[in-house]
Amino acid sequence: MVSLLDVARAAHVSKMTVSRVLNHPDQVSPEIIADVQQVIAELGYVQNRAGRALANNRHYNIAFILLDDINEIEPYYAHLLMHLTDELRHAGYTLEMRHDRNFDLTNVDGFLVSGARGSDFELLQSLTVPVVIYGTEPGIPSVDIDNKAGTQLATNALLDAGYARLIYLGIDMSEPFAINREVGYRDAMLTAGRTTEIYHLPNDEHAAQAFLADLNLCGNTGIVAATDRLGLGALRAGRSQGLTVPTDLGIVGFDGIYIHQLAELPLTTIQQPLATIAQHMVALLMKQLAGETVTSVYVVPELLHGATTA
Amino acid sequence: MVSLLDVARAAHVSKMTVSRVLNHPDQVSPEIIADVQQVIAELGYVQNRAGRALANNRHYNIAFILLDDINEIEPYYAHLLMHLTDELRHAGYTLEMRHDRNFDLTNVDGFLVSGARGSDFELLQSLTVPVVIYGTEPGIPSVDIDNKAGTQLATNALLDAGYARLIYLGIDMSEPFAINREVGYRDAMLTAGRTTEIYHLPNDEHAAQAFLADLNLCGNTGIVAATDRLGLGALRAGRSQGLTVPTDLGIVGFDGIYIHQLAELPLTTIQQPLATIAQHMVALLMKQLAGETVTSVYVVPELLHGATTA
């Protein structure tokens, strides 16, 4: 392994000069910069991160902590992770994967956290390094989609399409996002002067299908689903009752990764903009590392038009 | 941050003794081990990885390189990654995520690679650190499922169920796994004295659905699909032709993550045993780090019985 000292010797300068070429080139004369850079290229020198970490106590490494249980990991995490990796690399950082409550910070400059809940938040707030969560929690810098705006979009799309009856299929309200999605539907309906019709189900396509089978949908109905899984169940319930989608039954899901593509008809859905989310998460972290204080960011999702709306 | 020296002072021993308690406890007297461990606990000491890396040139960090394009990432990677993270942590290592051709090894003791192809393999072979790939390539330690055994399982399941006609829906043969899956079907059919019927399609449920719509399936047919996507298409084609699944039409897919669960009927499939794969990948890497030479591992997948076979 070629070290800073090797470069220094080959370029007939001191280690410090080489270090400065890499970190503070403004403090070095142009000719020497050129020389050193050429030697670096010739020797194939790469900075040793352990040495650097030891010297200046920064690790250029961010831990992404995914706290969801392994059986409940949404498939879009693969994408989020890739985007985060890209963004961090672009900022000169690596991403370390964790999926336990290991907040050890000996090797890390900050945390990106997803799936935190309850007592996790207190722990996160007590940390001495920057944190950004994917989700929402007062007092912790976070990135989240604007769930309310999402269901407003969905509801308005179905209202515009002219469905006579507009149902909201919601899930358990224990998580903030579930509440906000419902509020979005409620608000949009209120604004339009329409009566709301809300049901709560487990987040499972079979549950939705069974529930709607009993509900007798009877045509000209729109369904705002809190998740794509519920949307998928609605689609199946409708078709098995002989309803034509989207003529008799319109459906908008929520999340927009994988599930909607694999449905019998491509599901119209509210798309999680994962690339944008990743950008914001890394940006908030970098700002904190630079000493700025930051507030949370809410990304307005987009309506992805499939075949289940007119 | 509390350092080794702090612990040493508090325990009235030298730094070395503390280091030995952590790395070579057999060389330290039992009473001192107990003392030091208590001080470590009291002070909340955590080993500094940069210092350790610098001193012994090991980083206790493995890079997982995912080379697939971001738009082609299979959702089950989220799971594979979680399992790899777990296994590595268990072995005392962290997982660093990469998804580019950055084989920089200044911060890393080895590589786990998925999605490598063509020239990647030469590069991987020229590296000075251990590598394990997910897939198959002569000369590189790898973990892969036994694709041939998988389609044999699938084919035999359908043969046992007594379907009169048994079709194989395959994909482009450019990747070794595609070839092996087809060979498995062929072998099983030959062994049973049956005539093969093989078609190649793009790996897309709509393509499969369209293709089978033209084929006129006519009942008592079994389909061995090279992927769950094709299996899903087959399911839809069959149902839209009025065939009852699994009575008139039996289907077995391949891969077993997400897609089969979301299908109209749970798809019988050949399940990728991701936990087992992760275990083997990490085990092969650890063996190499310990100086052993290793060979590749092929994991026989299991038939996951859904509702598309009798």
Next chain:
DNA sequence: GATTGTTTTGAAAACGTTTTCATTATTTTT
């Protein structure tokens, strides 16, 4: 042309650990 100020470079120490080697304490052998 001396004085001040600025830019450029270098030397030494520091970060936290482990390795190597030397020393001391303990046990075993004679």
Next chain:
DNA sequence: AAAAATAATGAAAACGTTTTCAAAACAATC
């Protein structure tokens, strides 16, 4: 009980970088 062998401990150096401080080179001012 002395000698030899072994076990337990410590001191110093090393890993590769950056920080801090000092020195040298150069430019600008009087």
